[in-house]
Amino acid sequence: MPPAGGPFRPTARTSSEGRAVGRTETLLAGGNGTGTVRRTTLPGGLRVVTETLPTVRSVTFGIWARVGSRDETPSLNGATHYLEHLLFKGTERRSALDISAALDAVGGEMNAFTAKEYTCYYARVLDRDVPLAVDVLCDMLTGSVIDADEVEAERGVILEEIAMTEDDPDDCVHDLFARTMFGDSPLGRPVLGTVETVEGLTRDRIARFYREHYDPTHLVVTAAGNVDHDQLTSLVHAAFDRAGALSRADAEPVGPRSGSHPVHTAGRVDVVRRSTEQAHVVLGMPGLRRGDDRRWALGVLNSALGGGMSSRLFQEVREKRGLAYSVYSFAAGHADCGLFGVYAGCRADRVHEVLKLCRGELEQTARHGLTDEEIRRAKGQLSGSTVLGLEDTGALMHRIGKGELVWGDQLSVDDLLARIAAVTPDEVRAVARDLLGQRPSLSVIGPLGDRQAERLHEVVA
Structure with a gap:
C-alpha cells in the first residue's frame, strides 16, 4: 500500500454490463x-x-x-x-x-x-x-x-x-x-x-x-x-x-484556471453615502493568488493580525478602545490574483480613528513583523480551526470539490496541518513586509458628511 496522500495506479472501471466507464x-x-x-x-x-x-x-x-x-x-x-x-x-x-x-x-x-x-x-x-x-x-x-x-x-x-x-x-x-x-x-x-x-x-x-x-x-x-x-x-x-451528456468519449476535463489579472492602482477611495447606523469600511491592498506558495504564511499572518479575539486588530480596536463591535482581517485568493483587507463597522464619528488604528497596525506589522509568540498562537488557531471546520460531510464535500476543480490537488488533513506547522517566523514576516507595506485602497459605506469623506484620502496617502 502506498503512503497516505500518494495515488494508486489508475484502474479502468466497467459498468454492470461490462462497458468501460x-x-x-x-x-x-x-x-x-x-x-x-x-x-x-x-x-x-x-x-x-x-x-x-x-x-x-x-x-x-x-x-x-x-x-x-x-x-x-x-x-x-x-x-x-x-x-x-x-x-x-x-x-x-x-x-x-x-x-x-x-x-x-x-x-x-x-x-x-x-x-x-x-x-x-x-x-x-x-x-x-x-x-x-x-x-x-x-x-x-x-x-x-x-x-x-x-x-x-x-x-x-x-x-x-x-x-x-x-x-x-x-x-x-x-x-x-x-x-x-x-x-x-x-x-x-x-x-x-x-x-x-x-x-x-x-x-x-x-x-x-x-x-x-x-x-x-x-x-x-x-x-x-x-x-x-x-x-x-x-x-x-x-x-x-x-441525458446524452457523455457522448464525447475522448473529451478530457478542463484544468484549473490560470492567467494574470491586474489589481487596481493603490490609493483609491470609494465612498457610498447611506443612512445606516454604522459606517462600514474595508481597507486593503493586493494579496496573493490562490496557488502562491506563500499562502500558508499569509494564513498565519491573517490569524495573528485579525483572525481571533487575541489578534492585534481585535485587541487594539475593540478591547482596548471600544471603537467597534466587529473588526477582522481577511485574505481572498483567486486563480491569478488576490486581495488582503481589514473590515470594521463603527459609528460615523469614529471612522477616522478606527482607520488610523488599522492603518497603523498594518504599517507596524509590515515594518517590524509579528513576535514569535503571536506566530505560535496564530499557527495553533489556524490548525485547530482547519480541523474543526472539516468535522461534517458538507465541509468535506466542499474541500474535495474545490481541491479537484480549483486547486487540481487533494491534501489530507495531515497534509494541511503539516503545511501550517512548517511555516517559519521569517516567512510570516516576509509576507507581511511584501503585502502590508503596499499603499492601501479604501471602501466605505455609511452616513458620512462631506468633510468626513474628503478626509478619507488622508488614510491611504
Whole structure:
C-alpha cells in the first residue's frame, strides 16, 4: 500500500454490463481519522470524486461547475447566479415542486451557491437516500428546460435578493471593495449582477450561457460521507448517460484556471453615502493568488493580525478602545490574483480613528513583523480551526470539490496541518513586509458628511 496522500495506479472501471466507464485512482489512502479519497474520470471528461467515511450515516453530494461571475461579459453580469436559481425550476422529468418535494420527503437538504470562479449545487441526505440525491441533482444539471415563464418569475426573486444585499451594508461593502480594487472588470462586478443587468437578461441568453458552461468537461461531481465510490460512480454515469451528456468519449476535463489579472492602482477611495447606523469600511491592498506558495504564511499572518479575539486588530480596536463591535482581517485568493483587507463597522464619528488604528497596525506589522509568540498562537488557531471546520460531510464535500476543480490537488488533513506547522517566523514576516507595506485602497459605506469623506484620502496617502 502506498503512503497516505500518494495515488494508486489508475484502474479502468466497467459498468454492470461490462462497458468501460472510466479510469479510477485513489488520491488519498485515508487513515488517521480521515476518509479515502478516490476519483474516476468518466467518458466525456466528467470527474467523480468521493471521500468515504463509514462511521457516519449521512452523505453530502455535490456538483461543481467551473463557471462563475468572472466568466460573464458586462451585459451578462448576474447570469451565472440567475442560472443557479433556474436549475431548480424544472426539468423534462420534474417540476420545481417535484424537485423540492423529493428531498423534503426524506428529510434532506438541498441548496446551491455562486462564486466568482465556480458554482456548486449540493444535497445532504441519509446514506440510504444517495440514489435519490444523485438522480435529482444530475437531472437538474443536465435536463433543465429553463422555462420562459420561470425566467420571468425568478427575475423578481433575484431583484429582491439584490435589494436584500443592499440592505446589508457589512456585506455590500465587500462588493464595493472588489470594485475599488478591480474596477469594471469581471472580478470587480457583483456576483448577483445589478438591477439593470438582471432586468436585461433574456431566456435565450441564459439558455445559451447554460449550454456553453455546463459541459461535463467543466463539471466535478463530489460526495463525502458513508458512500461507496463505485456505486456512486455508476449512478452518476447512468444519470449523465441517460441525458446524452457523455457522448464525447475522448473529451478530457478542463484544468484549473490560470492567467494574470491586474489589481487596481493603490490609493483609491470609494465612498457610498447611506443612512445606516454604522459606517462600514474595508481597507486593503493586493494579496496573493490562490496557488502562491506563500499562502500558508499569509494564513498565519491573517490569524495573528485579525483572525481571533487575541489578534492585534481585535485587541487594539475593540478591547482596548471600544471603537467597534466587529473588526477582522481577511485574505481572498483567486486563480491569478488576490486581495488582503481589514473590515470594521463603527459609528460615523469614529471612522477616522478606527482607520488610523488599522492603518497603523498594518504599517507596524509590515515594518517590524509579528513576535514569535503571536506566530505560535496564530499557527495553533489556524490548525485547530482547519480541523474543526472539516468535522461534517458538507465541509468535506466542499474541500474535495474545490481541491479537484480549483486547486487540481487533494491534501489530507495531515497534509494541511503539516503545511501550517512548517511555516517559519521569517516567512510570516516576509509576507507581511511584501503585502502590508503596499499603499492601501479604501471602501466605505455609511452616513458620512462631506468633510468626513474628503478626509478619507488622508488614510491611504
